[in-house]
Amino acid sequence: MSATPLPPSPSSHRLWDISPPVHAGSPVFPGDTAYSQQWCATLGPGCPVNVSAITLSPHVGAHADAPLHYxxxxxxxxxxxLEPFLGLCRVIHAIGCGPLITWDHIAHAVDATLPPRVLVRTYARMPQDRWDGDLAAYAPDTIARLADRGVLLVGIDTASIDPADSKPLPSHQVIRQRGLRVLENLVLDDVPEGDYELIALPLKLTTADASPVRAVLRAL
Incomplete structure (x- = not known):
């Protein structure tokens, strides 16, 4: 399954849903809490509604990291x-660039018109049904150079902006030092390079280290 182009309406531009589906089979970081759901109430005699309880890591599916995470x-x-999560963004392709997205991989799409939000596609097809321990991540210098150009938010189509086995998390630390925001686990499979409007608002979880988002791109 890939990023799903939603049909345009007379009053809006084309939308791209760049969020993977979230269910019990959604891959999670090893040791993290997978999605599960149970029914607390079901429709029937004496019960007018279905009500469920869900358990999951806030890092399942498309999500925004909080500074509390690192x-x-x-x-x-x-x-x-909310401003970093809403507004003009640029999708840049660096397919197969792993293990790290260096400046050379994205320089072809960085110019004086660079918006304050950058999403990088590294997969030809994002693996939505399995964990990828060899995921591509950002080189810390790439994050720093994007910050120097006024970027407020970086996103990626993998589960982390740092390598899966990293303990120092150098790119997360650059994010912390420079005050940037992060989106991970995006589905950019069929999104052409170019500029879009990003809509990816996190929930107002007052004590959480991350939040699921329904990330959407709107054509300009």
Whole structure:
């Protein structure tokens, strides 16, 4: 399954749904909490509704990291301003560039018109049904150079902006130092390079280290 182009309506531009489906089979970082659901109430005599309870890591599916995820004194996701998660962005292709996205991989799409949000596609087809321990990640210098150009948010179609086995998390630390925001696990499979409007608002979870998002791109 790939990024799903939604049909345009007379009053809007074309939308691209860049969020993977979330269900019990969604891949998670090893040791993280997978999605599960149970029914607390079901339709029937004496019960007018279905009501479920869900358990999941906030890093399942498309999600936004909070500073609390990588800094003990960092802000929770519900305390963050929404502006970085909404507005003009650029999708850049660096397919098969792993293990790290270097400046050379994205320089072809960086110019004086670079918007304050950058999403990088690394997969030809994002693996939505399995964990990929060899995921591509950002080189810390790439994050720093994007920040120097006024970028407020970086996104990627893998589960992390750092390699899966990294302990120092150098790219997350650059994010912390420079005050950027992060989106991970996006589905950019069929999204052409270019500029879009990004809509990917996190939930107002007041103590959480991340939040699921329904990430959408709108054609300009």
């Amino acid at each position: 800094a003990p004194d960092g802000a929770a996701i519900g305390a963050l301003a």
